[in-house]
Amino acid sequence: MQSATTDQIKRRVREYLSRYTKITKVELEGPFVVVYAENPREVLDVPDAITNAAKTLKKKIIVLASKPLKDESSAVEFIRKLIPPKAEIIDIKFVHETSEVYIVAKRTGYVVGKGGSNILEILKETGWRPIIIRAPTIKSAFLDTFYNILISGSSDRKKIMRKLSFRIYRQPIGANRGLFVTFLGAAREVGRSAILVNTNESTVLLDAGVSVGGKNPFPRFDLPIFRLDELDAVVVTHAHLDHSGVLPLLFKYGYRGPVYLTKPTRDLIMLLLYDYINLSQKMGIIPFFSWRDVVNLMNHMIVLDYGETVDISPDIKLTLYNAGHILGSSLAHLNIESARHNILYTGDFRFRDTKLLDKAARKFPRVETLIMECTYCGERDVLPSLKEAEESLFSIIRETTERGGKVLIPALAVGRAQEVMLSLVDGFRRNELPDVPVYLDGMIYDSTAIHSAYPDFLSSYVRNRVFKEDRDPFTDPHFNFVSTPDERPDVTTGGPAIIIAPSGMLTGGPSVDYLRLMVSDERNSIVLVSYQAEGTLGRRLKEGIEEIRIINEDGELTKMPVKAKVHVVEGFSAHADKVQLLTYLMSVEPKPHRVFLVHGEESKIRSFIPLAHKSIQGIRISAPHIGETFKLA
Numbered sequence: 001m002q003s004a005t006t007d008q009i010k011r012r013v014r015e016y017l018s019r020y021t022k023i024t025k026v027e028l029e030g031p032f033v034v035v036y037a038e039n040p041r042e043v044l045d046v047p048d049a050i051t052n053a054a055k056t057l058k059k060k061i062i063v064l065a066s067k068p069l070k071d072e073s074s075a076v077e078f079i080r081k082l083i084p085p086k087a088e089i090i091d092i093k094f095v096h097e098t099s100e101v102y103i104v105a106k107r108t109g110y111v112v113g114k115g116g117s118n119i120l121e122i123l124k125e126t127g128w129r130p131i132i133i134r135a136p137t138i139k140s141a142f143l144d145t146f147y148n149i150l151i152s153g154s155s156d157r158k159k160i161m162r163k164l165s166f167r168i169y170r171q172p173i174g175a176n177r178g179l180f181v182t183f184l185g186a187a188r189e190v191g192r193s194a195i196l197v198n199t200n201e202s203t204v205l206l207d208a209g210v211s212v213g214g215k216n217p218f219p220r221f222d223l224p225i226f227r228l229d230e231l232d233a234v235v236v237t238h239a240h241l242d243h244s245g246v247l248p249l250l251f252k253y254g255y256r257g258p259v260y261l262t263k264p265t266r267d268l269i270m271l272l273l274y275d276y277i278n279l280s281q282k283m284g285i286i287p288f289f290s291w292r293d294v295v296n297l298m299n300h301m302i303v304l305d306y307g308e309t310v311d312i313s314p315d316i317k318l319t320l321y322n323a324g325h326i327l328g329s330s331l332a333h334l335n336i337e338s339a340r341h342n343i344l345y346t347g348d349f350r351f352r353d354t355k356l357l358d359k360a361a362r363k364f365p366r367v368e369t370l371i372m373e374c375t376y377c378g379e380r381d382v383l384p385s386l387k388e389a390e391e392s393l394f395s396i397i398r399e400t401t402e403r404g405g406k407v408l409i410p411a412l413a414v415g416r417a418q419e420v421m422l423s424l425v426d427g428f429r430r431n432e433l434p435d436v437p438v439y440l441d442g443m444i445y446d447s448t449a450i451h452s453a454y455p456d457f458l459s460s461y462v463r464n465r466v467f468k469e470d471r472d473p474f475t476d477p478h479f480n481f482v483s484t485p486d487e488r489p490d491v492t493t494g495g496p497a498i499i500i501a502p503s504g505m506l507t508g509g510p511s512v513d514y515l516r517l518m519v520s521d522e523r524n525s526i527v528l529v530s531y532q533a534e535g536t537l538g539r540r541l542k543e544g545i546e547e548i549r550i551i552n553e554d555g556e557l558t559k560m561p562v563k564a565k566v567h568v569v570e571g572f573s574a575h576a577d578k579v580q581l582l583t584y585l586m587s588v589e590p591k592p593h594r595v596f597l598v599h600g601e602e603s604k605i606r607s608f609i610p611l612a613h614k615s616i617q618g619i620r621i622s623a624p625h626i627g628e629t630f631k632l633a
């Protein structure tokens with residue numbers, strides 16, 4: 001049982017590191033220990049001093065200077081001299097209250113240096129703490145604004161993080177209540193993911209999603225077991241709104257605790273929420289929450305790298321692992337010390353490599369309970385390989401352009417669009433595609449910019465392109481971004497082209513506009529690459545309707561014949577299919593004792609359970625109902 005309070009941790013760290021240098025102050029910022037040294041060089045130059053301290057004290061330790069050792073202009077001069085010009089530094093910004101220096105560069109690897117050597121050198125020599133931001137290769141007004149808000153809020157965040165540490169490292173009460181999970185959403189359904197974990201000491205929420213277009217948009221926060229004032233932490237597996245959309249609402253109603261996620265997930269969530277507020281305003285709808293709630297949320301976010309373990313409450317340690325679903329997506333691993341129990345929650349995941357992402361992690365120190373998503377666990381959910389998917393997409397594109405038509409690919413702005421983009425780049429390179437422009441519309445632009453800022457979180461395939469060949473596939477010359485809706489008619493009346501636009505299910509957004517402009521020309525093709533939910537226009541097209549009802553440019557509902565060819569190409573899915581799910585159950589190490597299946601339609605989960613039982617014997621498998629609570633220990 002971990003029982004150290006903030007004071008005890010501070011004392012231990014001070015005792016441990018005082019042998020090397022004069023320590024002026026030790027602070028806790030969220031789960032991290034920040035040590036202020038008069039001369040940080042004295043401790044940072046001792047090999048392994050910090051690593052050993054971190055290991056002994058089981059905490060991440062950050063060493064900073066008590067006060068800056070150089071003024072701003074001499075610090076800039078030092079940084080410019082140290083960092084090779086290849087890094088292409090774009091901006092250097094200082095935050096006095098926190099003694100941080102933000103360095104924005106095109107090639108951050110050169111800024112960081114071998115094993116972080118340059119970062120250490122900047123800190124040791126100037127006393128400023130360097131924070132490195134990779135400039136996206138695609139210029140994004142959203143990211144510029146977001147990074148400015150992030151930098152200007154860094155002093156507020158520091159204060160918030162100090163407050164949060166008292167809650168994380170409070171004195172345990174030593175209760176013996178047991179360990180429980182309650183499924184507040186995404187049980188026998190897809191959407192509004194939210195799982196409550198109650199332990200002897202604490203309460204944690206895994207995901208806080210909405211049900212987009214669903215009958216019941218929010219998780220069951222009305223149940224008595226859910227107490228907002230008792231919530232210690234929220235862990236968000238990835239940015240899709242069915243896992244993150246309700247976060248600002250928690251803050252609107254008074255939650256002021258931490259939200260753990262990866263850096264790309266943070267950026268993508270901010271983009272999606274910003275877009276939601278903008279869209280609501282444009283349509284004259286009052287959004288569920290305000291921008292103030294979103295900024296409040298941002299200031300409580302604690303970003304983690306894959307594999308980094310932190311204390312999130314007196315008895316829970318959290319580690320995030322790659323989930324292979326979308327950029328920044330994570331599997332959440334909770335080590336509950338008071339119950340000697342480990343929970344692995346997959347969020348959404350994929351268990352095969354794609355061009356964009358490596359497949360989900362499968363090895364963990366311990367796992368007793370596995371909570372696994374099941375979107376594609378139905379009898380017929382066996383997806384073709386990526387190669388087959390590419391071949392059929394490419395042949396549709398070839399045939400369409402040969403007859404002088406254009407191809408519309410409705411796709412989710414985060415994930416699917418970028419997967420398809422990478423496949424197209426390869427198709428052009430291998431001469432398997434005609435040399436036609438690709439138009440990208442709507443939020444795909446900013447979302448792709450965020451992808452280009454985080455190659456470290458992408459597949460080894462992309463990383464090799466970016467780091468070894470210095471070639472970012474997202475900036476391929478075939479890609480053209482459509483910046484305003486006025487440009488759409490020109491795109492659809494010009495020569496052969498490929499258009500990728502959200503939403504993927506044609507429930508709104510630019511893809512519907514393109515459909516209206518393209519659907520009655522028999523030379524065109526509509527290629528559905530996403531999941532098409534019941535009741536959506538995408539689903540009706542997939543089922544072969546001959547006429548659609550659509551709002552025209554004058555705002556009137558009109559009927560239009562479907563003359564364009566409608567194709568379905570599966571295999572670009574971001575989820576594990578039935579085969580991958582079964583393989584994952586068999587290959588997770590160590591073998592769990594108990595499995596919960598979530599995030600799937602009821603009928604599919606029912607057909608999957610007997611298969612799962614056959615593949616992994618001796619394991620209890622449950623499909624929870626909404627609101628159901630299970631005692632795990």
Ligand SMILES: [Zn+2]
Binds near residue numbers: 238240325
């Ligand atoms: Zn997802």
Ligand SMILES: [Zn+2]
Binds near residue numbers: 191
């Ligand atoms: Zn999901």
